[in-house]
Amino acid sequence: MTNVKIEKLLINYKTLEEFKHFKEYGNQELSMIEDLQNNIVENDSESPFFGIYYGNNLVARMSLYRVTAKYDAYFEPPQDYLTLWKLEVLPSYQGKGYGKALVDFAKANNLPIKTNPRINSHGFWEKMGFQKAHYDMERDLGENPLIWLPEGVQEQEIH
Protein backbone atom coordinates (compact mmCIF):
# COMPACT_ATOMS: atom_id res chain seq x y z
CA MET A 1 0.00 0.00 0.00
CA THR A 2 1.80 3.11 -1.07
CA ASN A 3 -0.28 6.10 -1.96
CA VAL A 4 -3.88 6.09 -0.85
CA LYS A 5 -5.71 9.36 -0.61
CA ILE A 6 -8.03 9.75 2.41
CA GLU A 7 -10.69 12.40 1.93
CA LYS A 8 -13.00 14.08 4.40
CA LEU A 9 -16.47 13.33 3.07
CA LEU A 10 -18.96 16.12 2.48
CA ILE A 11 -22.67 15.67 3.01
CA ASN A 12 -24.35 15.76 -0.38
CA TYR A 13 -26.71 13.53 -2.31
CA LYS A 14 -23.89 11.74 -4.13
CA THR A 15 -22.11 10.78 -0.89
CA LEU A 16 -25.35 9.71 0.76
CA GLU A 17 -26.22 7.56 -2.27
CA GLU A 18 -22.82 5.89 -2.06
CA PHE A 19 -23.28 5.18 1.66
CA LYS A 20 -26.10 2.80 0.69
CA HIS A 21 -23.50 0.31 -0.56
CA PHE A 22 -22.11 -0.17 2.92
CA LYS A 23 -23.44 -2.80 5.31
CA GLU A 24 -23.44 -0.56 8.36
CA TYR A 25 -26.00 1.82 6.92
CA GLY A 26 -28.33 3.05 9.63
CA ASN A 27 -29.93 5.90 11.55
CA GLN A 28 -26.92 8.14 11.13
CA GLU A 29 -27.11 8.08 7.33
CA LEU A 30 -30.89 8.39 7.31
CA SER A 31 -30.76 11.43 9.54
CA MET A 32 -28.14 13.02 7.24
CA ILE A 33 -30.53 12.62 4.29
CA GLU A 34 -33.37 14.17 6.27
CA ASP A 35 -31.22 17.07 7.44
CA LEU A 36 -30.20 17.77 3.86
CA GLN A 37 -33.77 17.55 2.56
CA ASN A 38 -35.03 19.86 5.30
CA ASN A 39 -32.15 22.30 4.83
CA ILE A 40 -31.01 21.69 8.39
CA VAL A 41 -27.55 21.18 6.95
CA GLU A 42 -26.24 22.78 3.78
CA ASN A 43 -25.11 20.86 0.76
CA ASP A 44 -21.42 19.93 1.09
CA SER A 45 -21.33 20.40 4.87
CA GLU A 46 -18.59 18.52 6.66
CA SER A 47 -19.37 15.09 8.03
CA PRO A 48 -17.59 12.87 10.58
CA PHE A 49 -16.79 10.46 7.70
CA PHE A 50 -13.52 9.93 5.90
CA GLY A 51 -13.26 7.81 2.80
CA ILE A 52 -11.21 6.42 -0.05
CA TYR A 53 -12.30 6.76 -3.68
CA TYR A 54 -11.41 4.39 -6.45
CA GLY A 55 -12.02 6.42 -9.57
CA ASN A 56 -15.36 8.05 -8.90
CA ASN A 57 -16.57 5.48 -6.38
CA LEU A 58 -16.37 5.52 -2.62
CA VAL A 59 -14.92 2.11 -1.73
CA ALA A 60 -13.98 2.51 1.95
CA ARG A 61 -15.04 4.72 4.81
CA MET A 62 -14.92 5.30 8.54
CA SER A 63 -16.41 7.78 10.98
CA LEU A 64 -14.24 9.61 13.47
CA TYR A 65 -15.24 11.83 16.38
CA ARG A 66 -13.12 13.56 19.00
CA VAL A 67 -14.45 13.03 22.53
CA THR A 68 -13.31 15.64 25.03
CA ALA A 69 -11.26 14.70 28.09
CA LYS A 70 -14.21 15.44 30.37
CA TYR A 71 -16.00 12.35 29.05
CA ASP A 72 -12.96 10.09 28.92
CA ALA A 73 -13.71 6.86 30.80
CA TYR A 74 -11.04 4.76 29.04
CA PHE A 75 -7.61 6.36 29.20
CA GLU A 76 -5.02 7.36 31.80
CA PRO A 77 -4.35 10.24 32.08
CA PRO A 78 -7.88 11.22 30.99
CA GLN A 79 -7.63 13.14 27.72
CA ASP A 80 -9.27 13.89 24.42
CA TYR A 81 -9.59 10.71 22.39
CA LEU A 82 -11.02 9.56 19.07
CA THR A 83 -13.99 7.29 18.66
CA LEU A 84 -13.86 5.38 15.41
CA TRP A 85 -16.90 3.59 13.97
CA LYS A 86 -18.27 2.23 10.70
CA LEU A 87 -14.87 1.29 9.35
CA GLU A 88 -15.76 -0.68 6.25
CA VAL A 89 -14.25 -1.57 2.90
CA LEU A 90 -16.56 -2.73 0.10
CA PRO A 91 -16.05 -6.48 -0.56
CA SER A 92 -14.44 -6.14 -4.02
CA TYR A 93 -11.84 -3.75 -2.64
CA GLN A 94 -10.79 -5.68 0.45
CA GLY A 95 -7.25 -6.98 0.93
CA LYS A 96 -5.65 -3.90 -0.65
CA GLY A 97 -4.75 -2.14 2.58
CA TYR A 98 -7.57 0.43 2.49
CA GLY A 99 -8.75 -0.50 5.99
CA LYS A 100 -5.22 -0.15 7.34
CA ALA A 101 -4.79 3.17 5.52
CA LEU A 102 -7.89 4.56 7.25
CA VAL A 103 -6.77 3.33 10.67
CA ASP A 104 -3.28 4.77 10.12
CA PHE A 105 -4.89 8.07 9.21
CA ALA A 106 -6.76 8.03 12.54
CA LYS A 107 -3.62 7.08 14.47
CA ALA A 108 -1.69 9.97 12.92
CA ASN A 109 -3.61 12.32 15.26
CA ASN A 110 -1.60 10.77 18.07
CA LEU A 111 -4.64 10.56 20.32
CA PRO A 112 -5.91 7.35 21.92
CA ILE A 113 -8.61 5.63 19.88
CA LYS A 114 -11.63 3.60 20.93
CA THR A 115 -13.71 1.45 18.64
CA ASN A 116 -16.50 -1.08 19.07
CA PRO A 117 -15.91 -3.48 16.20
CA ARG A 118 -18.22 -6.00 14.71
CA ILE A 119 -17.81 -9.51 15.96
CA ASN A 120 -15.26 -11.47 13.85
CA SER A 121 -13.03 -8.53 13.01
CA HIS A 122 -10.76 -8.95 16.02
CA GLY A 123 -7.92 -10.38 13.94
CA PHE A 124 -7.78 -7.19 11.90
CA TRP A 125 -7.82 -4.91 14.92
CA GLU A 126 -5.09 -6.90 16.64
CA LYS A 127 -2.89 -6.47 13.58
CA MET A 128 -3.60 -2.74 13.83
CA GLY A 129 -2.22 -2.72 17.39
CA PHE A 130 -5.57 -2.45 19.17
CA GLN A 131 -6.23 -4.31 22.43
CA LYS A 132 -9.35 -5.28 24.32
CA ALA A 133 -10.37 -2.78 26.95
CA HIS A 134 -11.21 -4.40 30.26
CA TYR A 135 -14.95 -4.85 30.11
CA ASP A 136 -16.95 -2.67 32.49
CA MET A 137 -20.68 -3.33 32.34
CA GLU A 138 -22.00 0.09 33.30
CA ARG A 139 -19.72 1.76 30.80
CA ASP A 140 -19.70 -0.77 27.99
CA LEU A 141 -23.12 -2.47 28.12
CA GLY A 142 -23.34 -4.46 24.86
CA GLU A 143 -20.08 -3.16 23.42
CA ASN A 144 -16.82 -5.00 22.83
CA PRO A 145 -14.52 -2.03 23.15
CA LEU A 146 -11.06 -2.10 21.63
CA ILE A 147 -8.53 0.62 22.31
CA TRP A 148 -5.30 1.89 20.80
CA LEU A 149 -2.79 3.55 23.11
CA PRO A 150 -0.20 5.98 21.80
CA GLU A 151 3.14 6.26 23.62
CA GLY A 152 2.73 7.31 27.24
CA VAL A 153 -0.99 6.52 27.53
CA GLN A 154 -2.39 3.73 29.71
CA GLU A 155 -5.77 2.15 30.07
CA GLN A 156 -7.86 3.64 32.88
CA GLU A 157 -8.33 1.32 35.82
CA ILE A 158 -11.84 0.13 36.39
CA HIS A 159 -13.17 1.03 39.78
Added chain:
Amino acid sequence: MTNVKIEKLLINYKTLEEFKHFKEYGNQELSMIEDLQNNIVENDSESPFFGIYYGNNLVARMSLYRVTAKYDAYFEPPQDYLTLWKLEVLPSYQGKGYGKALVDFAKANNLPIKTNPRINSHGFWEKMGFQKAHYDMERDLGENPLIWLPEGVQEQEIH
Protein backbone atom coordinates in the same frame (compact mmCIF):
# COMPACT_ATOMS: atom_id res chain seq x y z
CA MET B 1 -47.40 -17.85 23.50
CA THR B 2 -48.96 -18.59 26.81
CA ASN B 3 -46.72 -19.58 29.62
CA VAL B 4 -43.06 -18.83 29.22
CA LYS B 5 -40.89 -18.65 32.27
CA ILE B 6 -38.27 -15.89 32.30
CA GLU B 7 -35.40 -16.51 34.67
CA LYS B 8 -32.71 -14.23 36.02
CA LEU B 9 -29.47 -15.93 34.99
CA LEU B 10 -26.80 -16.66 37.54
CA ILE B 11 -23.11 -16.53 36.73
CA ASN B 12 -21.77 -20.05 36.80
CA TYR B 13 -19.85 -22.31 34.45
CA LYS B 14 -23.00 -23.90 33.04
CA THR B 15 -24.55 -20.53 32.10
CA LEU B 16 -21.28 -19.28 30.65
CA GLU B 17 -20.94 -22.46 28.58
CA GLU B 18 -24.45 -21.96 27.22
CA PHE B 19 -23.71 -18.35 26.29
CA LYS B 20 -21.25 -19.68 23.71
CA HIS B 21 -24.19 -20.78 21.55
CA PHE B 22 -25.27 -17.18 21.03
CA LYS B 23 -24.00 -15.05 18.16
CA GLU B 24 -23.48 -11.94 20.25
CA TYR B 25 -20.84 -13.53 22.44
CA GLY B 26 -18.14 -11.01 23.29
CA ASN B 27 -16.09 -9.17 25.87
CA GLN B 28 -18.88 -9.20 28.41
CA GLU B 29 -19.07 -12.99 28.53
CA LEU B 30 -15.30 -13.39 28.48
CA SER B 31 -14.92 -11.04 31.41
CA MET B 32 -17.56 -12.99 33.33
CA ILE B 33 -15.53 -16.17 32.86
CA GLU B 34 -12.36 -14.43 34.04
CA ASP B 35 -14.08 -12.94 37.07
CA LEU B 36 -15.37 -16.36 38.04
CA GLN B 37 -11.99 -18.03 37.54
CA ASN B 38 -10.24 -15.35 39.58
CA ASN B 39 -12.88 -15.44 42.32
CA ILE B 40 -13.74 -11.79 41.66
CA VAL B 41 -17.34 -12.90 41.54
CA GLU B 42 -18.79 -15.83 43.39
CA ASN B 43 -20.40 -18.82 41.75
CA ASP B 44 -24.11 -18.16 41.19
CA SER B 45 -23.78 -14.37 41.46
CA GLU B 46 -26.51 -12.38 39.78
CA SER B 47 -25.95 -11.23 36.21
CA PRO B 48 -27.70 -8.61 34.05
CA PHE B 49 -28.99 -11.48 31.88
CA PHE B 50 -32.46 -12.97 31.75
CA GLY B 51 -33.24 -16.10 29.81
CA ILE B 52 -35.69 -18.79 28.80
CA TYR B 53 -34.92 -22.48 29.20
CA TYR B 54 -36.32 -25.25 27.08
CA GLY B 55 -35.80 -28.33 29.20
CA ASN B 56 -32.25 -27.93 30.44
CA ASN B 57 -31.06 -25.66 27.64
CA LEU B 58 -30.91 -21.90 27.53
CA VAL B 59 -32.61 -20.99 24.24
CA ALA B 60 -33.15 -17.23 24.53
CA ARG B 61 -31.60 -14.41 26.47
CA MET B 62 -31.29 -10.66 26.89
CA SER B 63 -29.33 -8.29 29.09
CA LEU B 64 -31.05 -5.52 30.98
CA TYR B 65 -29.55 -2.63 32.95
CA ARG B 66 -31.21 0.25 34.75
CA VAL B 67 -29.62 3.60 33.92
CA THR B 68 -30.23 6.31 36.51
CA ALA B 69 -32.07 9.52 35.62
CA LYS B 70 -28.86 11.52 35.97
CA TYR B 71 -27.53 9.91 32.79
CA ASP B 72 -30.78 9.98 30.84
CA ALA B 73 -30.18 11.64 27.47
CA TYR B 74 -33.19 10.08 25.74
CA PHE B 75 -36.42 10.66 27.65
CA GLU B 76 -38.62 13.55 28.79
CA PRO B 77 -38.99 14.02 31.67
CA PRO B 78 -35.49 12.61 32.36
CA GLN B 79 -35.86 9.47 34.46
CA ASP B 80 -34.48 6.05 35.20
CA TYR B 81 -34.68 3.87 32.11
CA LEU B 82 -33.71 0.38 30.98
CA THR B 83 -31.03 -0.43 28.46
CA LEU B 84 -31.66 -3.73 26.74
CA TRP B 85 -28.99 -5.53 24.72
CA LYS B 86 -28.09 -8.98 23.40
CA LEU B 87 -31.69 -10.02 22.88
CA GLU B 88 -31.30 -13.26 20.98
CA VAL B 89 -33.20 -16.48 20.42
CA LEU B 90 -31.31 -19.54 19.17
CA PRO B 91 -32.25 -20.30 15.52
CA SER B 92 -34.16 -23.55 16.18
CA TYR B 93 -36.34 -21.84 18.75
CA GLN B 94 -37.29 -18.73 16.79
CA GLY B 95 -40.87 -17.96 15.82
CA LYS B 96 -42.28 -19.23 19.12
CA GLY B 97 -42.68 -15.85 20.79
CA TYR B 98 -39.65 -16.14 23.06
CA GLY B 99 -38.25 -12.80 21.85
CA LYS B 100 -41.58 -11.09 22.49
CA ALA B 101 -41.83 -12.71 25.93
CA LEU B 102 -38.46 -11.26 26.91
CA VAL B 103 -39.36 -7.80 25.63
CA ASP B 104 -42.73 -7.93 27.43
CA PHE B 105 -40.88 -8.86 30.60
CA ALA B 106 -38.71 -5.75 30.21
CA LYS B 107 -41.75 -3.55 29.49
CA ALA B 108 -43.50 -4.77 32.62
CA ASN B 109 -41.15 -2.55 34.66
CA ASN B 110 -43.01 0.38 33.16
CA LEU B 111 -39.80 2.29 32.55
CA PRO B 112 -38.72 3.63 29.16
CA ILE B 113 -36.42 1.27 27.27
CA LYS B 114 -33.54 1.93 24.93
CA THR B 115 -31.92 -0.64 22.68
CA ASN B 116 -29.37 -0.61 19.87
CA PRO B 117 -30.47 -3.48 17.68
CA ARG B 118 -28.58 -5.30 15.02
CA ILE B 119 -29.26 -4.15 11.51
CA ASN B 120 -32.18 -6.08 9.94
CA SER B 121 -34.14 -6.58 13.12
CA HIS B 122 -36.15 -3.37 12.78
CA GLY B 123 -39.32 -5.20 11.73
CA PHE B 124 -39.32 -7.10 15.00
CA TRP B 125 -38.78 -4.00 17.13
CA GLU B 126 -41.48 -2.09 15.31
CA LYS B 127 -43.93 -4.88 16.12
CA MET B 128 -42.82 -4.57 19.76
CA GLY B 129 -43.83 -0.89 19.72
CA PHE B 130 -40.32 0.55 19.58
CA GLN B 131 -39.54 3.65 17.52
CA LYS B 132 -36.36 5.17 16.15
CA ALA B 133 -34.84 7.80 18.41
CA HIS B 134 -33.86 10.93 16.53
CA TYR B 135 -30.22 10.39 15.74
CA ASP B 136 -27.78 12.65 17.59
CA MET B 137 -24.17 12.09 16.58
CA GLU B 138 -22.41 13.03 19.81
CA ARG B 139 -24.75 10.85 21.80
CA ASP B 140 -25.31 7.95 19.44
CA LEU B 141 -22.08 7.67 17.39
CA GLY B 142 -22.38 4.34 15.55
CA GLU B 143 -25.61 3.29 17.24
CA ASN B 144 -29.10 2.94 15.76
CA PRO B 145 -31.04 3.62 18.93
CA LEU B 146 -34.61 2.45 19.27
CA ILE B 147 -36.77 3.49 22.19
CA TRP B 148 -39.99 2.38 23.83
CA LEU B 149 -42.08 4.98 25.63
CA PRO B 150 -44.53 4.04 28.37
CA GLU B 151 -47.62 6.19 28.88
CA GLY B 152 -46.75 9.80 29.73
CA VAL B 153 -43.14 9.69 28.54
CA GLN B 154 -41.83 11.61 25.52
CA GLU B 155 -38.60 11.54 23.61
CA GLN B 156 -36.11 14.19 24.74
CA GLU B 157 -35.59 16.98 22.24
CA ILE B 158 -32.17 17.13 20.70
CA HIS B 159 -30.43 20.40 21.36
